[in-house]
Amino acid sequence: MALALSLIYAWPSAEPEQPLRVVTAGNVDDFVPGSVTHFPDQEFWLVRLESGQFLAFDHRDPADGCIVPWRLQLFLLGKEGWFRNPCHGQTYDIEGNCVAGPCLRGLDRFSVSVRNDRVIVDTRTITEGPPPITGH
DSSP, rough: OHHHHHHHSSOSSSSSSOOOOEEEEEEHHHHHHEEEEEEETTTEEEEEEEEEEEEEEEOOOOOOOOOOEEEEEEEEEEEEEEEEOOTTTOOOTTSEEESSSSSSSSEEEEEEEEETTTEEEEEEEEEEOOOOOOOO
8 A cells, every 4th residue: 555655746747847947938028018918828918008118927717727828809998908817708908907897806926027138937936916996
């Protein structure tokens, strides 16, 4: 019995966990203001706001774990372009705020910095997204 338990804990799992890491996303100039870029292998979205600020979001919905795609053509609340969960309809603006649907909170975020004109995303630490926006 002890041998069987030892093998269970020592045997590698069938699906290894993706290591968390620091990712160099590219040069600042690679991302135009207003752009949304998916990094599926690293499991995040990188947004460059019109102001030039960068944001990085976990690409999974914090409530149900579904991958939340960017829908450039989706028109809602007088704006075009939203993150929309295909599983349950949660809808997030370009800043990751949940504005519609059964929201737990906004999209979870990763730290972004710019060093030597390179955009760096640190996926080792995740920050919970803000509370849902109400009143729309």
